[in-house]
Amino acid sequence: MKNNNDKILNYLSGRMTGEENHLFDKELSESKEVKAELELVKARLSDLKSTSQIELDERYFANLLPRMFNKLETKKKLWKISRLYYLVPTAAAVFVLFLLLPSAKNNFEIQYGDLTTEVINNISDKDVSENYLTELDNYPWSAMLSGNDEIALNLPSDLNLDNESFSKLVDNTDREEYTSLHNLSDSELENIYNKLVMKTSR
Amino acid sequence: MSIISTNQGAGSVQDNDHELVNSFLAGSEGAFNLIVKKYQKKIYWHARQMLGNHLDADEVTQEVLIVMYNKLRDFNFNSSLYTWIYKIVSTRSLNQIRKKQVKRFFSIDEHEDFDLKDNHDIVEDIANKEKLDKVKNVLQKIPPKQREIFIMRNFDDLSYEEISKITGKSVGGLKANYFHALKKVLELTNEK
Numbered sequence: 001m002k003n004n005n006d007k008i009l010n011y012l013s014g015r016m017t018g019e020e021n022h023l024f025d026k027e028l029s030e031s032k033e034v035k036a037e038l039e040l041v042k043a044r045l046s047d048l049k050s051t052s053q054i055e056l057d058e059r060y061f062a063n064l065l066p067r068m069f070n071k072l073e074t075k076k077k078l079w080k081i082s083r084l085y086y087l088v089p090t091a092a093a094v095f096v097l098f099l100l101l102p103s104a105k106n107n108f109e110i111q112y113g114d115l116t117t118e119v120i121n122n123i124s125d126k127d128v129s130e131n132y133l134t135e136l137d138n139y140p141w142s143a144m145l146s147g148n149d150e151i152a153l154n155l156p157s158d159l160n161l162d163n164e165s166f167s168k169l170v171d172n173t174d175r176e177e178y179t180s181l182h183n184l185s186d187s188e189l190e191n192i193y194n195k196l197v198m199k200t201s202r
Numbered sequence: 203m204s205i206i207s208t209n210q211g212a213g214s215v216q217d218n219d220h221e222l223v224n225s226f227l228a229g230s231e232g233a234f235n236l237i238v239k240k241y242q243k244k245i246y247w248h249a250r251q252m253l254g255n256h257l258d259a260d261e262v263t264q265e266v267l268i269v270m271y272n273k274l275r276d277f278n279f280n281s282s283l284y285t286w287i288y289k290i291v292s293t294r295s296l297n298q299i300r301k302k303q304v305k306r307f308f309s310i311d312e313h314e315d316f317d318l319k320d321n322h323d324i325v326e327d328i329a330n331k332e333k334l335d336k337v338k339n340v341l342q343k344i345p346p347k348q349r350e351i352f353i354m355r356n357f358d359d360l361s362y363e364e365i366s367k368i369t370g371k372s373v374g375g376l377k378a379n380y381f382h383a384l385k386k387v388l389e390l391t392n393e394k
Contacts, residue, residue: 009388013381014362044391045356045384051337052247052357057324060260061242065235068267075268 008038219283226274234274238267241284244358245291251353252295252346254338256323258302262294269294281367288360288368292350299346340390344383351376352383 010016011024028035184192225233245266250259269290277286325331341349350369354360362373369376 005388009381009384013377013384015377015381041388044388048337048340048387048391049356051330051333052251054325054330054334055327056243056246057326060324061246064242064263064267065238068238068264068271071264072268072271 004034004037007034008041011038012041220279223274223277223279223283234271237270237274237283241287242267244284245287248288248291248353248358249295249298251337251341251357252349253298254342256325258298262291262298265294266290285364285367288354292368296346296350340387343390344386348379348383348386351379352387355380 007024007027011021016024028038219237222233222237226237242263246259246263249262249266250256253259253262266287270287277283281289323331325334341353344352351365354365354368355362360368362376365371365376366373371379
């Protein structure tokens, strides 16, 4: 019986090979018992299947589309609302940043401006002209390097530069020496250049 | 073989899915209504047999219609329309089953009943309700994947090739699944 059952299940589920199928068909035509078993199984399956023919309330199907469109609308609204959950905090954050960042900049500028004003107000014009401007005239490089040891240390020691030489080297006022070169004609400049080349090549 | 039967004669607009889809794409809402009218009962019955109750089946049916409405623009007739619809129903039904299993898994109350009561069933006849309950009791005891194959073969008369297109499984695997489903169904109906 169990053997027949498995055969029937294999037969109904299409798992038999062509030859197995042919043999089972032959068995069905010869054995009433096997045929009855197969018919019983088919009847039980058919009984289950008949439930899909059961009459359903047509009002449900008549109302299906309007309900679907309502649900669709609700979903769209929910989607828009769910977007607000992200948009509102983002907008709030941007707004707060907008408020905070420029004010921080303004605070910095105000503080810096106040300090500058205070320094200028506390130093008289006389002090500025007598001390700072004179010092800049005499030792422009020391004014530039004062408190900047790093630059001073980077000066090559074998240059043996005294203050005056270095001052000329970095001082903008010595620019006149270079600018005087512009007053030379091309031939004069070439002549000087050639003499320099001859001297350095020896 | 087609699982579709319509009230209209062959060659009418309702029978032609291609024309209906094209009409819908051209802006005809009426064409969508006709598509729904044609397939709504198939969708509902598949969902109902998979899920075992009206409320879940109703939820899945509506979701399927929404997906159809939103995605029909992307449908390119690589498969037939009913295969495409069946894919959606199948996926949504299995998802609904998984959702319920997850709810059960995380439920604090072990005895909480997740099977919705059919207070608003659309089957009114008591004898028919009893028949449906019997089928439900059998089908709900089969693993969902086997249940799906069994429903497609036994209730929807789909061929293995059609089921293969819908589920993406090999015909050999489907035959094995159907064999095991049949075996369990016959054992369960024998017990009664």
